[in-house]
Amino acid sequence: MHTLFNKKITETPEPVKARVEGSFPAWLQGTLLRNGPGLFSVGETSYNHWFDGMALLHSFTFKEGDVYYRSKYLRSDTYNKNTRANRIVVSEFGTMAYPDPCQSIFTKVFSYMSHTIPDFTDNCLINIIKYGKDYYTSTETNYFHKIDPNTLETLQKVDYRKYIAVNLATSHPHYDQEGNTYNMGTSIIEMGKPKYTIFKVPSAAADSAKKKPCLKNLEVVCSIPCRSRLAPSYYHSFGMTENYIIFIEQPFKLDILKLATAYYRGVNWASCLKFDADDNTLIHLIDKRTQRPVATKFYTDALVVYHHVNAYEEDGHVVFDIIAYKDSSLYDMFYLANLQQSSERFEAENCLSSAPVCKRYVLPLHSAKDAEIGKNMVKLESTTATAVKDKEGSLCCQPEIHCEGMELPRINYNYNGKKYRYVYACRVEWRPFPTKIGKLDVTTKQMLEWQEDDCWPAEPVFVPAPNAVEEDDGVILSSIVSTNPNKSPFMLILDAKTFQEVARATINADIHLDLHGYFIPQ
Numbered sequence: 001m002h003t004l005f006n007k008k009i010t011e012t013p014e015p016v017k018a019r020v021e022g023s024f025p026a027w028l029q030g031t032l033l034r035n036g037p038g039l040f041s042v043g044e045t046s047y048n049h050w051f052d053g054m055a056l057l058h059s060f061t062f063k064e065g066d067v068y069y070r071s072k073y074l075r076s077d078t079y080n081k082n083t084r085a086n087r088i089v090v091s092e093f094g095t096m097a098y099p100d101p102c103q104s105i106f107t108k109v110f111s112y113m114s115h116t117i118p119d120f121t122d123n124c125l126i127n128i129i130k131y132g133k134d135y136y137t138s139t140e141t142n143y144f145h146k147i148d149p150n151t152l153e154t155l156q157k158v159d160y161r162k163y164i165a166v167n168l169a170t171s172h173p174h175y176d177q178e179g180n181t182y183n184m185g186t187s188i189i190e191m192g193k194p195k196y197t198i199f200k201v202p203s204a205a206a207d208s209a210k211k212k213p214c215l216k217n218l219e220v221v222c223s224i225p226c227r228s229r230l231a232p233s234y235y236h237s238f239g240m241t242e243n244y245i246i247f248i249e250q251p252f253k254l255d256i257l258k259l260a261t262a263y264y265r266g267v268n269w270a271s272c273l274k275f276d277a278d279d280n281t282l283i284h285l286i287d288k289r290t291q292r293p294v295a296t297k298f299y300t301d302a303l304v305v306y307h308h309v310n311a312y313e314e315d316g317h318v319v320f321d322i323i324a325y326k327d328s329s330l331y332d333m334f335y336l337a338n339l340q341q342s343s344e345r346f347e348a349e350n351c352l353s354s355a356p357v358c359k360r361y362v363l364p365l366h367s368a369k370d371a372e373i374g375k376n377m378v379k380l381e382s383t384t385a386t387a388v389k390d391k392e393g394s395l396c397c398q399p400e401i402h403c404e405g406m407e408l409p410r411i412n413y414n415y416n417g418k419k420y421r422y423v424y425a426c427r428v429e430w431r432p433f434p435t436k437i438g439k440l441d442v443t444t445k446q447m448l449e450w451q452e453d454d455c456w457p458a459e460p461v462f463v464p465a466p467n468a469v470e471e472d473d474g475v476i477l478s479s480i481v482s483t484n485p486n487k488s489p490f491m492l493i494l495d496a497k498t499f500q501e502v503a504r505a506t507i508n509a510d511i512h513l514d515l516h517g518y519f520i521p522q
């Protein structure tokens, strides 16, 4: 089973035509770009964690009833340096590496302690981001790469710090209807107080000749000081409605002192993250119009969240859905050694990490000033989520539970920031292995599912039909890998309404589980 996660994959740089069974709608034309780890060892050295693997880009092009697949390793500096040295020389999330094994501990201390914040990896393995008209691969450090979406070639390494003072940034930006991109990052300012910064990259190029990247026009929306001076929260995504940004400052924190000394202590970056179960979780609501947080303070119990699902405004409330955990054990689960072990034990135990729970929180926008202490301020009839005023005047939020056991959520993105009904996601009942794809109706909590023996689905991407009337008028695309040696990987195309298969395109190439993707319509 663990070959699911660390099989060595050879790239397929030239397009291969898939064998299509069934037929998909004629309007489905375009390219699904996907990203994820693909290479877990170099020479004699191996990575420890699934999030360390060197980025492998995939593309599935849908054209006149046919599907073409290609894949290419991101030619990051990390990839090039590792390949040249024939061993891992760049540190990743779960693996600490040293450029020169002959250096004594004293030279290491000297060279690494001269910078509080080490130079991070540019192995952008998590997602595909669109800034303006350009496509980039992303991770969570200050580096990202411009790529050619047609050939998957690596075009240029980009550093956020050229445009904005952030050392970390998310791989899950949001887009508005005008094509502007919103993202956020953390500045770990040396000796200063760290802060979170939300920024907007306008869709238009910076000059009339359209030569300069739109990143040059980047605007800061709002900065929020971290609640703790030496331990900013770790976050993987955020939420956005028409007028608000939702940022969850969770008690899963990055210890800056540990980070600054990790190199000479010989420990990996992951060990600098700490979940503080005794702390609570702050929910920041930023008004995009005033570019400030709203006056009311919202909080909830300690939790860990990676993926926001969607958020919207309704009758004076902000409603948002997330996938939350009770601790940070998910990141431990993804050590390759644990994945191997869990595959051997998962049938017996089925619970090596805490369960992902899809939850709804509701934040009332009306003033809590004159309300009595202990009063639930949520006035929406449709939810059991509450926000109770405490004696300091803050609102203590408790969620409504939608369901358990789903991750990698996607929606019809035309409904992002709007009242919506459907979540498409992987079902991970045998954590962390995705065994099915599900469609959750958040109003009825009903679930439709697709599954097949020995099949492990990727994040399901919704593509809307042209002239769609209903939210689920469209298809779901998910690449499927199988542990049955006689079964090739395939691109599965489901009718999003019924969750019935309309077509599958079997691909004669090496593919394995990935993380996230972006559909570019033609």
Ligand SMILES: CC1=C(/C=C/C(C)=C/C=C/C(C)=C/C=O)C(C)(C)CCC1
Pocket: 051, 091, 092, 093, 120, 121, 126, 139, 140, 141, 168, 236, 269, 270, 306, 515
């Ligand atoms: C290298 C590096 C980092 C990398 C984090 C990564 C690579 C996270 C991947 C998360 C995923 C894939 C989550 C899925 O739900 C940190 C900790 C930000 C900071 C220190 C340097």
Ligand SMILES: [Fe+2]
Pocket: 172, 236, 306, 307, 516
């Ligand atoms: Fe993610």
